[in-house]
Amino acid sequence: MDPNTAAFKIPESVLVIIYTARLDVLLIERADHPGFWQSVTGSKDTPDESLLETARREVEEETGIVATPAQMRDWCISNVYDIYPAWRHRYAPGVTRNTEHVFGLCVPERYAVRLSPREHTASQWLAHQKAAEKCFSPSNAEAILLLPRFMDSVD
Numbered sequence: 001m002d003p004n005t006a007a008f009k010i011p012e013s014v015l016v017i018i019y020t021a022r023l024d025v026l027l028i029e030r031a032d033h034p035g036f037w038q039s040v041t042g043s044k045d046t047p048d049e050s051l052l053e054t055a056r057r058e059v060e061e062e063t064g065i066v067a068t069p070a071q072m073r074d075w076c077i078s079n080v081y082d083i084y085p086a087w088r089h090r091y092a093p094g095v096t097r098n099t100e101h102v103f104g105l106c107v108p109e110r111y112a113v114r115l116s117p118r119e120h121t122a123s124q125w126l127a128h129q130k131a132a133e134k135c136f137s138p139s140n141a142e143a144i145l146l147l148p149r150f151m152d153s154v155d
Contacts, residue, residue: 009043015054016040016072016103017143019064021151024034024110025131028062028120033086036136037124039144041100055103059108063123064081067105073148077102079139081111102143104150 008074017039028037042058044051055072059065079100083091091098100146127132132144 008095010085010096011043011045011091011095012041012047012051013041013098013100014051014058014124015079015100015140015143016059016105017061018065018107019128019145019147020109020125021109021113022124023128023147024149025128025132025147026040026063026107026110027124027126027131028113028115028119029099029122031119031121033136034121037134038137039135041140043098051101051112052103055101057103062116062119063109065105071105073104073106073150075104075143075146077146079142081139085124100139101121102149116149 001046025039027037027039030038038056040062042054042062052069052072052074056067056069059067079102080097081100083096083098088096113123115121115123128144128147132141135141135144
């Protein structure tokens with residue numbers, strides 16, 4: 001990797017909807033923006049990190065949940081959006097758009113998660129429609145509203 005670009009985020013990320021079979025969704029509040037509730041998100045660490053590995057890593061880092069590859073579901077949805085101006089400094093000069101890939105992770109029940117205090121300060125489980133209303137990100141809200149369509153893929 002070029003040492004001059006090592007500090008910049010890769011503009012390819014994952015969004016992981018963590019949910020129960022009862023359509024309860026986990027939301028976490030950003031430490032750097034109180035009131036900004038979201039699902040697990042994060043960028044690839046390296047260009048060769050797979051999206052599945054990024055999703056698994058981010059879930060573990062942000063919630064303490066250790067998921068196997070078989071538990072993760074690639075919803076085959078990608079969103080391309082403008083990076084919020086407040087976060088553009090994290091990317092290489094001239095990078096203004098990010099591609100986000102949506103994954104789902106069904107867990108057996110609501111439970112307390114272990115947050116990374118550097119990234120998130122609180123968590124809550126909400127019915128999927130309420131969770132969608134609480135998200136600050138439109139693509140996150142839209143993905144949560146699609147959750148019932150993906151329930152067939154739950155083992």
